[in-house]
Amino acid sequence: MISTRGKGWANFYFAHGNLNNYHATNSPTGPVNFLFAENWLVHEDLTEFINTHNKFDSQLCSYGEGYTGTVRLRAAMAKHLNAHFKPAKKIDSEEITFAAGVTALNEASALLTCNPDNQEGILLGGPVYGAFSRDLTMRTGAILEYVDVGDTEQFSPDCVAAYEAGFEAVKARGVNIKALIICNPHNPTGRCYSRETLVGLMRLCASKGIHLISDEIYALSVFRRDDGPSEEFVSALSIDPTGIIDPAQVQVLYGMSKFSMDLAAKFLDDQEYVTKFLEKSQSLLLRNRLIAEELLDQAGVGYHKKGNAGLFIWLDLAPFLPVGETNGDGWEAEKLLSQRFAQAGVTMSTGGQYHAPKPGGFRLVYSFPEDALREGIRRYASTFKGLELVR
Numbered sequence: 298m299i300s301t302r303g304k305g306w307a308n309f310y311f312a313h314g315n316l317n318n319y320h321a322t323n324s325p326t327g328p329v330n331f332l333f334a335e336n337w338l339v340h341e342d343l344t345e346f347i348n349t350h351n352k353f354d355s356q357l358c359s360y361g362e363g364y365t366g367t368v369r370l371r372a373a374m375a376k377h378l379n380a381h382f383k384p385a386k387k388i389d390s391e392e393i394t395f396a397a398g399v400t401a402l403n404e405a406s407a408l409l410t411c412n413p414d415n416q417e418g419i420l421l422g423g424p425v426y427g428a429f430s431r432d433l434t435m436r437t438g439a440i441l442e443y444v445d446v447g448d449t450e451q452f453s454p455d456c457v458a459a460y461e462a463g464f465e466a467v468k469a470r471g472v473n474i475k476a477l478i479i480c481n482p483h484n485p486t487g488r489c490y491s492r493e494t495l496v497g498l499m500r501l502c503a504s505k506g507i508h509l510i511s512d513e514i515y516a517l518s519v520f521r522r523d524d525g526p527s528e529e530f531v532s533a534l535s536i537d538p539t540g541i542i543d544p545a546q547v548q549v550l551y552g553m554s555k556f557s558m559d560l561a562a563k564f565l566d567d568q569e570y571v572t573k574f575l576e577k578s579q580s581l582l583l584r585n586r587l588i589a590e591e592l593l594d595q596a597g598v599g600y601h602k603k604g605n606a607g608l609f610i611w612l613d614l615a616p617f618l619p620v621g622e623t624n625g626d627g628w629e630a631e632k633l634l635s636q637r638f639a640q641a642g643v644t645m646s647t648g649g650q651y652h653a654p655k656p657g658g659f660r661l662v663y664s665f666p667e668d669a670l671r672e673g674i675r676r677y678a679s680t681f682k683g684l685e686l687v688r
């Protein structure tokens with residue numbers, strides 16, 4: 298008989314992926330899926346790289362170099378981090394360990410910081426990457442404590458006081474916080490944390506004796522905007538911890554979502570290609586973001602304007618929530634609106650899934666071929682009462 302725990306895991310959401318997504322010619326009526334942070338803008342380039350770098354050595358079929366990543370992969374990643382993350386101290390390959398994706402690294406971070414069944418937990422602000430609530434808890438027994446740091450100001454140094462107050466309030470309830478997790482650049486707003494905020498958070502973690510876990514999976518998606526200020530990405534690795542925090546209390550997570558080790562090593566080793574690839578990726582992201590913003594402006598939809606990283610826009614659909622149909626309950630109205638989008642053939646993550654402090658937030662992923670982006674936004678704008686279709 299399967300265990301209760303096993304039964305829970307067997308009901309894992311999205312086990313079989315998506316079928317029949319929108320495609321202009323092959324599946325024009327299929328759903329436009331704005332749910333997942335996938336960068337379709339560079340799939341062709343990646344495919345070409347993979348197809349031209351796919352000669353495997355038979356050595357790779359053995360246990361070989363153990364579980365933490367091949368020597369070549371860890372060396373290539375060290376080279377990559379030293380080239381792109383501006384570390385305060387040169388990173389050595391011995392300081393790097395690999396797992397099968399950042400999802401697994403997040404889970405490992407919770408396993409390594411929190412004891413199960415001991416009221417131990419991790420602090421985080423909201424809105425924030427919705428799957429943290431699954432990845433950090435499902436198999437770990439860790440408790441997540443979401444702190445209200447304000448919808449937009451979780452990036453300013455003011456958030457430090459909010460986290461401190463949250464830490465104390467949670468402690469008074471008997472939960473022992475062992476770590477603070479941030480996502481920088483941030484999912485879902487696409488904002489980068491300033492150096493000052495990061496130093497403040499490190500000082501807070503040092504004073505409470507907890508870890509700072511910085512999920513930096515979107516580190517190299519940052520693009521520079523010409524029409525306003527763009528926050529620079531500052532990695533936690535680039536801050537000299539001397540006099541601030543014990544470096545053993547800071548973990549940085551980064552990954553190349555969905556890459557196998559050997560290919561990842563070949564890719565990271567070829568930094569000339571990586572640099573060109575990233576330049577192209579960032580300019581395509583900016584182009585699509587501007588298209589999405591223009592369509593949203595036409596539709597009269599508000600959104601978080603300061604994002605200059607990641608693959609998503611954080612929408613403010615609070616004015617369009619059908620609260621009249623849910624007895625004024627905003628969260629129920631958000632679910633209802635989400636169902637209406639699905640009926641219209643377009644899906645997005647909701648503020649509820651992202652632990653937003655108030656209802657109405659939706660995360661729109663814009664890194665899709667332009668026709669799918671336009672079709673998706675047209676479909677969801679068409680569900681708002683009283684709004685004209687976006688053309």
Ligand SMILES: Cc1ncc(COP(=O)(O)O)c(C=O)c1O
Pocket residue numbers: 334397398399400401426480484512514552553554555
């Ligand atoms: C903040 C964040 N961390 C981790 C992941 C997942 O990483 P991986 O695909 O490497 O497991 C995602 C993917 O959406 C993410 O947004």
